[in-house]
Amino acid sequence: MMRNRSWTLARRPDGAVAVDDFALVESTFGAPALAEGEILVRNRIFAVAPTIRNWLNDPGESYRGSIPIGGTIGGMAGCEVIASADPSYPPGARIVAMSRWEDWSVLRPAQAPVPVFPMPGGMTFEQALGSYSPNSLTAYFGLIDVGRPRAGETVVVSGAAGSVGSLVVQIANILGCRVIGIAGSADKCRWLERACGADATIDYRIENLGERLDALAPGGIDLFFDNVGGDILQAAADRMARHGRIVLCGQISAYDRGGGAPGPRDMMKLVYGSIRMQGFVVGDYVARAGEAHDALSNWIAEGRIGIRVDLRDGFDRLPTAFVDLFRGANQGTLLVTAG
Amino acid sequence: MMRNRSWTLARRPDGAVAVDDFALVESTFGAPALAEGEILVRNRIFAVAPTIRNWLNDPGESYRGSIPIGGTIGGMAGCEVIASADPSYPPGARIVAMSRWEDWSVLRPAQAPVPVFPMPGGMTFEQALGSYSPNSLTAYFGLIDVGRPRAGETVVVSGAAGSVGSLVVQIANILGCRVIGIAGSADKCRWLERACGADATIDYRIENLGERLDALAPGGIDLFFDNVGGDILQAAADRMARHGRIVLCGQISAYDRGGGAPGPRDMMKLVYGSIRMQGFVVGDYVARAGEAHDALSNWIAEGRIGIRVDLRDGFDRLPTAFVDLFRGANQGTLLVTAG
Numbered sequence: 266m267m268r269n270r271s272w273t274l275a276r277r278p279d280g281a282v283a284v285d286d287f288a289l290v291e292s293t294f295g296a297p298a299l300a301e302g303e304i305l306v307r308n309r310i311f312a313v314a315p316t317i318r319n320w321l322n323d324p325g326e327s328y329r330g331s332i333p334i335g336g337t338i339g340g341m342a343g344c345e346v347i348a349s350a351d352p353s354y355p356p357g358a359r360i361v362a363m364s365r366w367e368d369w370s371v372l373r374p375a376q377a378p379v380p381v382f383p384m385p386g387g388m389t390f391e392q393a394l395g396s397y398s399p400n401s402l403t404a405y406f407g408l409i410d411v412g413r414p415r416a417g418e419t420v421v422v423s424g425a426a427g428s429v430g431s432l433v434v435q436i437a438n439i440l441g442c443r444v445i446g447i448a449g450s451a452d453k454c455r456w457l458e459r460a461c462g463a464d465a466t467i468d469y470r471i472e473n474l475g476e477r478l479d480a481l482a483p484g485g486i487d488l489f490f491d492n493v494g495g496d497i498l499q500a501a502a503d504r505m506a507r508h509g510r511i512v513l514c515g516q517i518s519a520y521d522r523g524g525g526a527p528g529p530r531d532m533m534k535l536v537y538g539s540i541r542m543q544g545f546v547v548g549d550y551v552a553r554a555g556e557a558h559d560a561l562s563n564w565i566a567e568g569r570i571g572i573r574v575d576l577r578d579g580f581d582r583l584p585t586a587f588v589d590l591f592r593g594a595n596q597g598t599l600l601v602t603a604g
Numbered sequence: 605m606m607r608n609r610s611w612t613l614a615r616r617p618d619g620a621v622a623v624d625d626f627a628l629v630e631s632t633f634g635a636p637a638l639a640e641g642e643i644l645v646r647n648r649i650f651a652v653a654p655t656i657r658n659w660l661n662d663p664g665e666s667y668r669g670s671i672p673i674g675g676t677i678g679g680m681a682g683c684e685v686i687a688s689a690d691p692s693y694p695p696g697a698r699i700v701a702m703s704r705w706e707d708w709s710v711l712r713p714a715q716a717p718v719p720v721f722p723m724p725g726g727m728t729f730e731q732a733l734g735s736y737s738p739n740s741l742t743a744y745f746g747l748i749d750v751g752r753p754r755a756g757e758t759v760v761v762s763g764a765a766g767s768v769g770s771l772v773v774q775i776a777n778i779l780g781c782r783v784i785g786i787a788g789s790a791d792k793c794r795w796l797e798r799a800c801g802a803d804a805t806i807d808y809r810i811e812n813l814g815e816r817l818d819a820l821a822p823g824g825i826d827l828f829f830d831n832v833g834g835d836i837l838q839a840a841a842d843r844m845a846r847h848g849r850i851v852l853c854g855q856i857s858a859y860d861r862g863g864g865a866p867g868p869r870d871m872m873k874l875v876y877g878s879i880r881m882q883g884f885v886v887g888d889y890v891a892r893a894g895e896a897h898d899a900l901s902n903w904i905a906e907g908r909i910g911i912r913v914d915l916r917d918g919f920d921r922l923p924t925a926f927v928d929l930f931r932g933a934n935q936g937t938l939l940v941t942a943g
Contacts, residue, residue: 525869529867531865535867536885545875
């Protein structure tokens with residue numbers, strides 16, 4: 266018999282998520298009989314990502330997914346295949362997959378809600394969920410493929426000090442764009458300017474966002490990479506240059522509410538400005554992951570980008586780490602090992 | 605001395621536009637001294653288009669443009685150049701340009717808000733503002749270049765019986781798409797199905813739009829071509845297929861209000877669905893007008909499309925024609941000759 270620890274949803278968060286919204290459950294189980302297409306994995310490391318917050322709300326907005334009360338929390342993880350009834354994933358294989366916050370999971374890769382990411386030989390779990398994580402691929406493809414920046418353009422990034430945002434700032438800088446980062450503290454802004462190559466920053470908690478954008482981007486915003494939504498999206502949408510692009514990556518300002526993440530107030534601005542607003546998910550780019558791995562590893566080797574990983578040890582610390590995300594208390598991509 | 609008749613803005617419309625919002629002014633003038641870059645044109649035919657409604661509101665939303673009280677109404681017109689201080693437009697040249705509702709106008713083509721459209725030799729004013737009008741180019745490039753439809757996809761068109769919409773329906777049908785038209789009367793719906801190749805239609809005034817879309821597009825909408833906005837945009841945005849595209853052409857439901865034309869309530873639907881929402885103006889495509897002329901003239905010659913022109917004679921009838929647009933009382937692209 267094997268021991269399984271699981272973090273489950275104790276209750277639906279009332280606004281901001283709290284540690285007590287989660288409950289640790291322990292159980293034992295025997296070797297499961299796997300149906301065709303199923304694999305048994307040991308979850309070794311967990312990516313603690315804002316999007317999980319969406320799944321804690323009740324199923325009214327069911328397209329976002331909703332974890333039932335008592336259900337195990339889902340999320341991307343680095344997994345080792347222990348037993349397999351899917352020949353594509355033999356025992357011993359290592360994958361990054363949508364799994365659950367527990368020691369052992371039975372997954373069905375061919376029907377996973379997010380495709381399984383390849384792990385090139387020699388890549389560690391920390392790298393696969395850190396420097397080369399789905400977050401890094403999100404930054405890379407969201408900026409380059411969805412946003413299509415050109416040298417000399419003005420790029421504005423919200424949530425700029427986050428895992429995705431800080432890489433977007435660095436890549437946009439490498440591509441020769443003028444980059445303005447929006448973040449929530451003086452420390453974060455300083456780090457973006459000193460370490461990430463941001464040309465300017467805005468601390469939205471103490472500065473007037475609209476006035477600062479007017480001053481910093483008098484010719485308008487060519488590309489807005491949005492992780493936040495709400496008032497920040499509105500302020501940027503009001504200031505787009507003609508043929509501007511809004512990359513919709515996340516809307517973290519709305520995750521605590523469960524209702525909608527409202528769009529800009531006036532679609533005619535998009536019409537008259539020939540503005541493109543486009544959402545995407547990283548699962549769209551699994552087949553092209555190698556392209557991002559190559560570019561990122563070159564830039565890392567050249568010292569042109571740095572990807573901060575906030576690595577924490579210990580399964581018990583998952584809820585605390587998750588709450589830290591929404592308090593802005595993490596320092597880069599947040600990973601928790603099964604410990 | 606020459607006589608000039610002008611339709612001016614008598615007062616700002618209070619909600620729905622009315623004939624009494626306009627005033628006819630007559631004046632006389634001598635041959636004007638043209639500054640460098642200016643041309644004197646005789647306006648021969650006027651395109652009566654919904655977008656003009658935006659310019660009748662007060663300048664709070666100044667990016668849309670605002671005509672002052674007493675100012676002459678602006679709009680696209682077929683113009684004959686009478687005198688010129690711009691060598692690109694010699695006397696005798698015929699152009700389609702953003703002009704004004706008056707007999708004579710002094711224009712400055714190089715600085716026009718909308719680029720001047722070419723008129724191939726042999727094309728009449730009626731053709732240039734009818735079959736090959738900016739509205740036709742809007743339909744062609746909005747569907748093909750912005751929307752990028754593929755054969756077999758489900759395309760939904762709002763304002764489908766209008767000048768732009770009815771051509772979008774026909775082109776999408778030629779391209780092998782399944783086309784659902786949304787219009788505001790049983791007559792219009794019948795015409796769309798019988799004459800324009802719509803596979804299905806929805807009369808939004810008497811049917812439940814959401815339920816009908818669910819029934820007609822159970823796999824979701826691949827491409828939504830929106831001329832209307834508001835509740836219709838929301839209903840479509842809620843039902844987009846993955847990788848769907850929303851082409852923002854116009855938002856006629858909001859023009860009477862002066863405030864915003866609100867976007868969809870939940871940007872996370874765009875994120876999770878990898879949805880692209882894109883505005884455009886036909887001025888973006890002036891350099892490629894020949895491509896649309898060629899395709900449209902082939903389709904017209906083959907009898908595969910028909911473009912309805914509602915041609916009315918007489919300068920005095922401009923305001924009545926404009927009000928008819930918002931009552932849905934026009935039968936296709938609405939043109940008024942100077943008469």
